[in-house]
Structure formats: C-alpha cells, structure tokens
Amino acid sequence: MKNFFFILTATSLLWSCKSVIVSKSSKEEIQVQINLKDIKDDKVMVTITPPRIGTDEIIYSLPKIVPGTYSIDNFGQFIDDLKAYDKKGNLLTTIKIDENSWSIKNAKTLAKITYWVNDTFDIEKGTGFGGDDVFSPTGSNIIADENILLNMHCFVGYFNNSMENPYKVQVLHPANLWGATSMTDIDPSNTNDLFYTSKYAELVENPVMYSKPDFTTFTVDGMEIQISVYSPTGKITAESITSGMKTTMTAQKKFLGNINTTKKYSVLLYLSDIKKNDARGFGALEHPTSTTVVFPEAMSTEELTEQMKDVVSHEFFHIVTPLTIHSKEIQYFDYNNPKMSQHLWMYEGVTEYFANLFQINQGLITEEEFYSRIAEKVGHAKTLNDTISFTTMSANVLQSPYKEQYLNVYEKGALIGMCIDIIIRDKSDGERGILDLMKKLSHEYGITKPFNDNELFDKITKLTYPEVGEFLKTYVSGTTSISYDTYLSKVGVLQSTEKKAAPIFLKGQSPYINIIPQTKEVIILPKIELNAFFTELGLKGEDIIISINAISYNLDNIYDLLNESQNWKENDTITLKIKRSGKEQIIKGKVKLPYEDIETYKATDITKENLKNAWLKG
Numbered sequence: 001m002k003n004f005f006f007i008l009t010a011t012s013l014l015w016s017c018k019s020v021i022v023s024k025s026s027k028e029e030i031q032v033q034i035n036l037k038d039i040k041d042d043k044v045m046v047t048i049t050p051p052r053i054g055t056d057e058i059i060y061s062l063p064k065i066v067p068g069t070y071s072i073d074n075f076g077q078f079i080d081d082l083k084a085y086d087k088k089g090n091l092l093t094t095i096k097i098d099e100n101s102w103s104i105k106n107a108k109t110l111a112k113i114t115y116w117v118n119d120t121f122d123i124e125k126g127t128g129f130g131g132d133d134v135f136s137p138t139g140s141n142i143i144a145d146e147n148i149l150l151n152m153h154c155f156v157g158y159f160n161n162s163m164e165n166p167y168k169v170q171v172l173h174p175a176n177l178w179g180a181t182s183m184t185d186i187d188p189s190n191t192n193d194l195f196y197t198s199k200y201a202e203l204v205e206n207p208v209m210y211s212k213p214d215f216t217t218f219t220v221d222g223m224e225i226q227i228s229v230y231s232p233t234g235k236i237t238a239e240s241i242t243s244g245m246k247t248t249m250t251a252q253k254k255f256l257g258n259i260n261t262t263k264k265y266s267v268l269l270y271l272s273d274i275k276k277n278d279a280r281g282f283g284a285l286e287h288p289t290s291t292t293v294v295f296p297e298a299m300s301t302e303e304l305t306e307q308m309k310d311v312v313s314h315e316f317f318h319i320v321t322p323l324t325i326h327s328k329e330i331q332y333f334d335y336n337n338p339k340m341s342q343h344l345w346m347y348e349g350v351t352e353y354f355a356n357l358f359q360i361n362q363g364l365i366t367e368e369e370f371y372s373r374i375a376e377k378v379g380h381a382k383t384l385n386d387t388i389s390f391t392t393m394s395a396n397v398l399q400s401p402y403k404e405q406y407l408n409v410y411e412k413g414a415l416i417g418m419c420i421d422i423i424i425r426d427k428s429d430g431e432r433g434i435l436d437l438m439k440k441l442s443h444e445y446g447i448t449k450p451f452n453d454n455e456l457f458d459k460i461t462k463l464t465y466p467e468v469g470e471f472l473k474t475y476v477s478g479t480t481s482i483s484y485d486t487y488l489s490k491v492g493v494l495q496s497t498e499k500k501a502a503p504i505f506l507k508g509q510s511p512y513i514n515i516i517p518q519t520k521e522v523i524i525l526p527k528i529e530l531n532a533f534f535t536e537l538g539l540k541g542e543d544i545i546i547s548i549n550a551i552s553y554n555l556d557n558i559y560d561l562l563n564e565s566q567n568w569k570e571n572d573t574i575t576l577k578i579k580r581s582g583k584e585q586i587i588k589g590k591v592k593l594p595y596e597d598i599e600t601y602k603a604t605d606i607t608k609e610n611l612k613n614a615w616l617k618g
Contacts, residue, residue: 027051027162027164027165027166028051028052028165029051029165029166029167029168029196030048030049030050030051030158030159030162030165030166030167030168031048031049031167031168031169031170032046032047032048032049032156032167032168032169032170033046033047033049033169033170033171033172034046034150034155034156034169034170034171034172035047035172036148036171036172036173036174036177036210037172037173037174037191039142039144039148040116042118042119042122042142042143042144043080043116043117043118043142044116044117044142044148044155045114045115045116045117046114046115046116046117046155046156047112047113047114048060048112048113048114048156048157049111049112050110050111050112050113050159050162051159051162051165053107053108053110053159054108055107055108055161056105056106056107056108057103057104057105057107058103058104058107058110058159058160058161059097059101059102059103059104059159059160060082060101060102060104060113060157060158060159060160061076061100061101061102061157061158061160061335061336062075062076062078062079062100062101062153062154062157063075063100063153063157063204063335063336064076064099064100064335064336064337064338065335065336065338065398066138066153066204066335067204067205067322067330067333068138068285068286068287068318069135069138069285070340070344070397070398070403070406071135071398071403072398073134073135073138074099074100075100075134075153075154076098076099076100076101076157077099077100078117078118078119078120078140078154079115079116079117079118080115080116080117080118081114081115081116082094082096082102082113082114082115083113083114083115084102084104084110084112084113085110085111085112085113085114086106086109086110086111087109087111092104092105092106092107092109092110093105093106100157100336101336117140117142117154117155118142119139119140119141119142119149119154120133120134120136120139120140120141120154121136121139121140121141121149121272121277121278121279122141122276122277122278123277124136124139124277124278124279124280124281125280133280133281134281135281135283135285136270136272136279136280136281136282136283136294137281137283137284137285137292137293137294138151138285138292139151139154139279139281140154140155141270141279145174145176145177146177146211146212147209147210147211147230147270148173148177148209148210148211149207149209149210149230149268149270149292150171150179150207150208150209150210151204151207151285151292152169152203152204152206152207152208153204153335156169156200156203156204158200158335162200163199163200163201164199164200165199165200166196166197166198166199167196167197167199167200167202167203168194168195168196169194169195169196169197169203170187170192170193170194171192171193171194171195171208171210172191172192173191173192173193173210174191175190175191176212177210177211177212178210178211178212178213178215179193179208179209179210180208180209180210180211180215180226180228180266180268181195181206181207181208181209181266181268181290182206182226182264182265182266182287182289182290183195183197183206183208184196193208195208201333205287205288205289206287206289206290207268207287207290207292209228209230209268209270209292211228211230214228214229214230214231214237214238215227215228215229215238216238216239216242218242218246220246220249220250220253221250221253221254222263223253223262223263223264223265224263224264224265225245225246225249225264225265225266225267226264226265226266226267227241227242227245227266227267227269228266228267228268228269229241229269229271230269230270230271231271231297232271232273232297233273233297235271235297236269236271236297236301236304238269240301241269241301241304241305241308244305244306244308244309245267245305245308245309245312247364248308248309248312248313248364249265249312249316251358251359251362251363251364252313252316252317252358252362254362255354255357255358255361255362255435256317256319256320256435257439258439259320259324259435259438259439259442262288262289262319264289265289265290265291265316266289266290266291267290267291267293267308267312268290268291268292268293269293269294269295269308270292270293270294270295271294271295271296271297272294272295272296272297273297274296274297274298274559275555275556279294281294282294282295282296283311284311284312284314284315285315286314286315286316286318286319286323287323288319288323288447291312291315291316293308293311293312293315295307295308296559298557298559298560299559299563300560300563303563309359309364310355313354313355313358313359314351314352314355317351317354317355317358318347318351320350320351320354320438320442321346321347321350321351321438321441322341322346322347323447324442324445324446324447325346325438325441325442325445325446325451326341326347326445326450326451327341327342327343327450327451327452327453327456328450328451328452328453329341329453330450331448331450332450338398340394340395340396340397340398341394341395341453342391342392342394342395342453342454342456342477343391343394343453343456344390344393344394344397344409344413345390345391345394345409345412345413345416345417345476346417346456347409348409348410348413349409349410349412349413349414349415349416349417350413350414350416350417350434350438352409352410352413352414352417353413353414353415353417353418353421353434354417354435356370356373356374356414357370357418357421357616360616360617361616361617361618367603367616368600368602370616371493371600371601371602371603372598372600374415374418374484374488374601375598375599375600375601377410377411377412377414377415378415378484378599379599380407380411381408381411381412381415384405384407384408384411384412385401385405385408386412386481386482387479387480387481388401388402388405388479389476389477389478389479390412390413390416390475390476390477391476391477392477393405393406393408394409395453412482415482415484416475416476416482417434418484418487419471419475419482419484419487420434420437420464420468420471420472421433421434421435421615422487422488422490422491422615423464423465423467423468423471423487423490424436424437424464424465424468425490425491425611425614425615425618426490426491426611427464427465427467429611430610430611430613430614430615430618431614431618433614433615433618437460437463437464440463441459441460441463444459444463457469457472457473457476457477460472488601489605490608490611491603491608491611491612491615492603492604492605492606492607492608492609492611492612493601493602493603493604493605493612494601494602494604494605495599495600495601496599496600496601496602496604497597497598497599497600498597498598498600499595499596499597499598500595500596500598501570501593501594501595502531502593502594502595502596503565503566503594504531504533504565504568504593504594505561505562505565507531511525512524512525512528512530512531512534513525513545515554515555515558516544520554520555520556521544521545521546521554521579522544522545522553522554522555522558522561523542523543523544523545524539524540524541524542524543524544524545525541526541526542527541528541531594532592532593532594532595533591533592533593533594536589536590536592537574537576537587537589537592538587538589539576539578539587540580542580543578543579543580544578544579544580545576545577545578546576546577546578546579546584547576547577548561548564548574548575548576548577549574549575550575551564568591568593569591569593570591570592570593571590571591571592572590572591573588573589573590573591574588574589574590574591575587575588576588
C-alpha cells in the first residue's frame with residue numbers, strides 16, 4: 001500500500017549512524033529513506049540503498065498487485081524520475097522495461113536509487129474496486145504537513161534477487177506528525193522513525209499513517225489495539241469511535257478464542273473529504289497486524305461506527321485466513337506475475353461469514369437481523385453467475401469473465417461457509433462447527449507453513465466428514481447451484497416474507513433525488529414513480545428541495561440528509577421548503593414511510609431448536 005522521498009548532507013550522517021543496528025538476518029539489508037519533510041508538487045522522494053550486487057544487471061520493481069487485493073494496480077505508474085547512481089554520484093543507465101520495472105546496468109557499481117512518488121487519492125474518479133482507480137485503502141495519500149498514508153507497496157519496491165533480504169526503513173517527517181503503525185519505531189527522535197522488517201513481504205504488510213496524533217489504545221485479552229484517525233475537519237475523533245470498536249473487537253477475540261496470537265493490532269482510519277480531489281473507494285484492506293480503512297468524513301459518528309463494526313470485523317478475521325491459513329500461492333506471492341489461489345471461498349467467504357456469525361454469537365445483533373443478512377446475501381448471489389466453478393473463478397479472478405464475478409466471494413462465498421458450518425453442526429450433533437475446522441487447519445498449517453492448493457479439500461474432508469468433502473466437490477469446485485434452503489432447514493430456519501420500511505430517497509440502488517451540478521441544489525428526479533413519502537406530501541418530479549425541518553440541503557451536506565432520513569418515523573411532523581417552477585413554497589405534513597416486501601428467513605421448526613442454538617450460540 002503506498003509512497004515517498006530523499007535527503008543528503010547532514011541527514012546522511014544520521015543515516016550512517018543508524019547503520020550500526022545489528023541485522024537479524026544473515027542477508028544484507030536494503031535501506032530505504034522516505035522523506036516526508038521535503039514534499040514537492042505533492043510528491044515524496046524515496047532513496048534506496050541496495051545490498052551488494054553480483055550481477056551486471058539488476059531489476060528493480062514496484063508491485064503490479066499486492067496480497068489482499070484481486071485487481072491489477074501497477075504501482076510503478078506512480079513513480080517519476082527514477083535514477084540510479086554509483087558511489088561517485090555518476091548516473092547509471094536505467095531502462096524502464098514495463099509499467100512497474102526498471103533495468104539498471106553496471107549494477108555491481110550501484111550505490112543508490114532515487115525517485116519521486118505520486119499519491120493515488122487525489123486522482124481517483126470514484127471507480128475503485130473493479131474500476132480503473134486503485135482501491136483507496138490500497139493506495140496512498142500525500143498532503144504535506146498534514147497527512148501521508150504510507151501503504152509501503154506504493155513507495156518501496158524490491159530487487160529481483162533480494163525478496164528475502166531484510167529492509168531497514170527510515171522515515172523523515174515533520175515533528176508535528178506522528179506515525180500510526182503496528183511496527184516498532186527503533187529511533188527515539190521525534191522527526192525520524194526507523195523500522196526494521198525481515199523481508200519485503202513483511203514490509204508491505206505494515207502500513208503507516210502520518211498525521212497529527214489522534215489515537216486511542218486499549219487491550220483485549222492480551223492484544224494491544226490502536227485506533228488512529230485522520231479527519232480533515234476534526235469532526236470525527238478516535239475517542240468518538242473507540243467505545244464501539246472496543247465492544248466489537250472484544251467480542252471478536254472472545255469468539256475466536258485461542259486461534260489468534262497477534263500482540264498488537266492497529267486500525268488506521270482515513271476520512272475522505274468528498275468535496276475535494278480525495279479518496280473515493282470506501283472500505284478496508286487487511287494486514288496481519290493492522291487494517292487500513294477509508295470512509296467519507298460526511299458520515300455521522302453513529303453511522304461510521306456501525307460501518308466500522310462490519311468492515312473492520314471482516315478485516316480482523318483475515319487474521320485466521322489467509323494470514324494464518326493459506327496456500328503456497330500466497331506464501332510465495334509474486335508481486336508482478338501473480339498466480340492466484342483457488343480458495344477465495346475460504347479467504348474472503350469464510351471471513352465474511354465469521355464477520356456476521358460472531359455478531360449473533362456474541363449478542364451484538366438479533367436472530368432476525370442475522371437472518372436478514374443471510375437473505376440479502378442469497379439475493380445478491382442470485383444476481384451473479386451461480387454456475388461458475390468457485391475454484392476456477394478464484395484461480396482466474398484477474399481476467400474476464402471471472403473478475404466480473406469477484407464480488408460473489410462476499411455473497412456466495414459467505415453462504416458456502418454457512419453451509420459447511422451447518423453440515424458440521426448437523427453431523428456432530430451441534431458439538432463442532434466451521435470455527436473448529438479453522439482452528440484445526442491453523443494447527444495443521446500456519447503463518448509459515450502453506451498448503452498445496454489442490455490438497456485442501458482432501459485435508460478438510462479428513463478433518464470433518466465425507467459430506468463436507470462432497471459439498472466442496474459439488475458446489476465449490478463444481479458448477480451446481482446451491483439450495484440454501486436445504487441447509488438452513490437442517491437448523492429449523494425456513495424462508496419467510498415480511499414488510500419492511502424502505503429507504504426514503506433510494507429504491508434499491510436507484511435514487512429518487514439527484515444534484516444539479518451548476519447550482520449544487522437537490523432535485524427530485526422527473527419521470528419516475530415516486531414512493532409514498534413523496535406522494536403523501538404532494539411532491540413532484542423536478543421539485544427542488546431547499547430545506548427540510550429548517551435545515552438547508554445541497555451537495556455539501558447531501559449525506560447528512562440521507563443519514564437524517566433514516567431517523568424519521570411514521571407520522572413524524574415534517575416541513576419542507578421547495579422550489580417548483582421557479583417559485584418557492586412551504587409544504588407541511590406527516591412522514592409516510594415507504595414499505596417493501598423483503599425475503600428473509602425465520603426459525604419456525606422448534607424440533608431443530610437445539611441444533612439452531614448450537615449453530616448460532618455454540
């Protein structure tokens with residue numbers, strides 16, 4: 001994840017003094033200097049000091065893709081003016097051989113490489129996660145003296161023959177900025193941070209966010225958790241979301257039990273100003289000891305806390321898989337010629353399932369809410385291709401037609417996890433479930449012991465039941481659609497329909513309102529059938545909403561309107577000022593909420609009550 005800089009003269013002495021630190025590896029370390037003090041034109045300079053090189057030519061590369069993402073991002077595109085020097089300061093010949101790699105000639109004489117790094121946030125168009133943009137939590141931000149998000153893969157590359165060499169990274173930064181990270185800073189000064197990692201793969205899994213200090217820390221079951229926040233206006237603070245995060249992460253640790261031994265975990269939250277050229281891809285990216293999260297600052301504290309509960313839960317559970325349980329394709333990840341694993345159903349699907357299951361297991365949501373989430377995933381999965389082999393899709397997720405089906409890992413993938421969980425519960429009379437399976441897999445394999453991709457199903461079958469193996473063969477590697485009702489009925493849960501209040505300003509993904517770009521005004525869309533809220537108040541297409549309940553709304557606070565509407569209740573008094581055909585008028589009335597029929601599930605078979613309780617509460 002990220003971007004950087006350069007320094008000389010007096011700082012070189014500082015750099016030399018740091019070199020006395022004893023290396024933890026027999027391999028020569030690669031030294032990196034990232035200069036956040038002298039940012040120029042929104043760029044950071046990075047200086048790389050290589051180990052001794054024994055060949056006449058060496059390749060230096062930035063990643064094409066990084067673990068945890070399933071899209072080609074080509075981080076080399078953000079590098080400018082890369083130069084290579086010998087010890088006398090003479091330029092060496094460099095040739096850019098593709099978008100991410102440079103060939104350096106006379107490499108035996110190479111003393112250092114310098115280059116400038118552009119950030120990704122301020123060029124986003126809102127197409128991240130499946131579009132052309134780098135997904136924001138995977139990207140970088142550079143705002144001099146205010147915020148620099150260092151996803152290290154954006155700033156630091158690797159030599160083609162030195163992936164296992166240790167990295168020593170020096171970050172020069174203004175004294176008013178503090179770096180939030182799970183790495184240990186081994187330099188006590190307040191303008192110079194020094195980090196050490198055993199190899200490149202460890203470095204890119206350790207982001208750092210520099211900003212004015214706004215963080216909290218708390219301990220859960222021996223794990224130190226750090227919440228660090230960058231909020232452009234100061235609207236959201238770390239303190240304001242910590243209570244909710246502590247509740248969530250305490251519940252997660254209790255749910256996991258002894259499966260995880262991470263000693264420190266950092267949540268780096270960047271809040272985007274959507275009115276500027278800023279991050280547009282909202283979500284998170286996992287690392288073994290941290291998560292980078294990006295959301296719009298316009299969200300209310302309450303809504304942000306609720307979103308963080310789901311998103312950070314998902315990323316935190318990645319500690320189990322793929323960060324602990326994973327295949328050789330992940331253990332020996334090729335950053336520029338990746339071979340993808342077959343098992344996204346587990347890495348993302350089981351993780352997403354856990355992110356929902358733990359909430360009902362730990363009493364954070366009700367059974368009804370849990371069943372509603374399952375029903376939503378069933379509905380979403382039906383909109384995607386349900387007959388593509390999940391293992392084939394996973395192994396080919398970087399290319400069409402499979403990459404278009406990637407989002408199904410969070411829908412059908414989670415449902416696959418649910419079905420396996422129910423099978424194990426059913427066969428073990430409620431004694432065991434999929435969490436027990438994951439614990440066994442973590443003991444069988446582990447952080448440094450990957451599995452062979454084509455052997456995982458056999459291992460899972462051996463650790464569980466033949467029925468689980470048959471399910472994996474038929475529905476995960478096979479192309480047969482899953483009858484989710486069949487598995488849910490085993491725990492007494494059956495399909496049901498209920499009426500539910502729908503969003504006032506949205507129907508599915510289609511809005512009833514929009515923004516007039518020239519004036520920033522909120523307009524009701526014409527030529528569409530309006531819901532009961534609009535018709536009850538006599539509102540019409542092309543009406544401009546000026547204010548509601550004495551609060552003016554426009555592009556700048558449209559999120560506030562959407563958030564506030566979620567708090568409206570049936571028959572609440574409401575007053576709108578609108579403009580119709582150029583004339584302002586006041587409309588007073590009562591809120592009439594729109595309702596829609598929702599497919600969901602309910603526990604109706606009391607003969608399966610014990611098994612259902614073991615599934616949800618065991």
